[in-house]
Amino acid sequence: MKKKYPNFLMSRLSVLKSEITSHKTEYLLLVAILFFSAFLRLYRLDKLLGFWYDQGRDALVIWDLIHYKRFFLIGPVTGIEGIFLGPFYYYLLAPFYWLGRGSPVFVAAFLSWLTVGAIFLIYYLGTKIYNRKVGLISAFLYGFSYNLVTFSRWLANPNPLPFFTLSALIFLLRFMKGNKLSLVIASFIIGLCLQLEAASAVWFLPATFFILVWQRKKSGGLRNLFFAGFAFFLTLLPQIIFNWRHQGILVDAFKKFLVLDRSFKLSFVKVLKLRLLTYNDVFIGKIFPEAGYFRLVTLIILLAGVFFFRKKIFSAGGKMLAIWLFLPLVGFIFYQGNHGYIWDYYFTGVIPAFIIFLAAILWQLYEKNTITKIIVGLFLLTFLFVNVKNLKNYLRNGIGIKLEAQLKAIDWIYADAKNEDFNYDAYVPPQIYYSYSYLFRWYGKEKFGREPNSNLVKNLYTLSEPDGENPQFLAAWLERQDTIGKIVKDYFWGDITVQKRERLNLN
Secondary structure, three states, X not given: OOOOOOHHHHHHHHHHHXXXXXXXXXXXXXXXXXXXXXXXXXXXXXXXXXXXXXXXXHHHHHHHHHHXXXXXXXXXXXXXXXXXXXXXXXXXXXXXXXXXXXXXXXXXXXXXXXXXXXXXXXXXXXXXXXXXHHHHHHHHHHHHOHHHHHHHOOOOOOOOHHHHHHHHHHHHHHHXXXXXXXXXXXXXXXXHHHOOOHHHHOOHHHHHHHHHHHOHHHOOHHHHHHXXXXXXXXXXXXXXXXXXXXXXXXXXXXXXXXXXXXXXXXXXXXXXXHHHHHHHHHXXXXXXXXXXXXXXXXXXXXXXXXXXXXXXXXXXXXHHHHHHHHHHHHHHHHEOOHHHOOOHHHHOOOHHHHHHHHHHHHHHHHOOOHHXXXXXXXXXXXXXHHHHHHHHHHHHHOOOOOHHHHXXXXXXXXXXXXOXXXXXXXXXXXXXXXXXXXXXXXXXXXXXXXXXXXXXXXXEEEEEOOOXXXXXXXXXXXXXXXXXXXXXXEEEEOOEEXXXXXXXXXX
């Protein structure tokens, strides 16, 4: 008997088929954008992946979860002393570390695919707020931006944020169109975003508050607001429990940051110029990675577009994006905590809104006349040429110490040691060598069946990476190693130096 599918499923498939067949060109372009975006994010990932301090630290925590069932209530530490993120990032990666048998490349590939998902979501959101053309331009800009491609290959907790940010924005837009349940889902996702990069996602809270005040007639009453607040509260439970178990350590750190350190000040004139320069680098730099005339042209198009096309740009959905984007821009002018440092990834959660705004302006400009069509066409071609040129160099050489070099160094150590026991020591500026701690634990055990010996033995292998900022520290470390063991042989791979030493004293 022929299997019958539910009517609902058949109707949805019929709608999807009709949607695709009636917009073939747009979907062909979208598939092409997604295909090449995936290629740029996955090509030579195993060779170019950066596996450094943060990556090793996170991988060791997840290793203990998988192998020793050591569960946890907090995630990575933030840039602010004593304040930790929630554990969502670790639990998100854990299944992929398990499936990949501990391989960080497998996990990085998952994050890269998640970014490809974010490119589809930026297309979807741009389409829903404006039109399909804006959606395609948004996906094109996000997919081929050199800075956004390299960011998406970064195995770190801010990496998944764009996907979840766009998901939250899509549900907020659905809420604005009358779907009350969407506010509850958006609140839960925003809570998860806070566990990925607090410095960026913390601005989602006042932004959502302003959207709620603006759309208060659609809030669904106190009952719906209660469920939305409860959904957000659920995401905070791990940190609340951790804080309770550790005598308020997180709350105390937060108080110190806000009150004692006076991280937000009203006297912002001194930092205004610095912030404007930072915003130029962060946002316009996503379009053109190198400073120059192209950045100036982008800024002029952006500012002129906001002025001349403001009625079309600031539609209901456009106003939502504006709140999402401009709140942190204003807020960071007053922010002077953490020694005044503002890092690029602090803006990860608002970059998608910026990209959609720019795409909407470019489309409005394109529609004006033949001359503006040529201008927009040249702009997009220049964007593609400049970013692909930078990407070609990146995909050839990578950035910094690469996983391939680290694994080659470890291969050499095991091959040289043969069946003999050995110890290792590593110099990795400016942090603890968590990267090698994990790589020996995973790669050494997976490929060679053993880890370095924990007791002192005759054979000592030292690995060192260059320290351009403080070469004297590396020199001092090498001098100390000379007092521990004499050099028998050297090996070099990339920027990593491996020295086999024979211990002078086993006591």
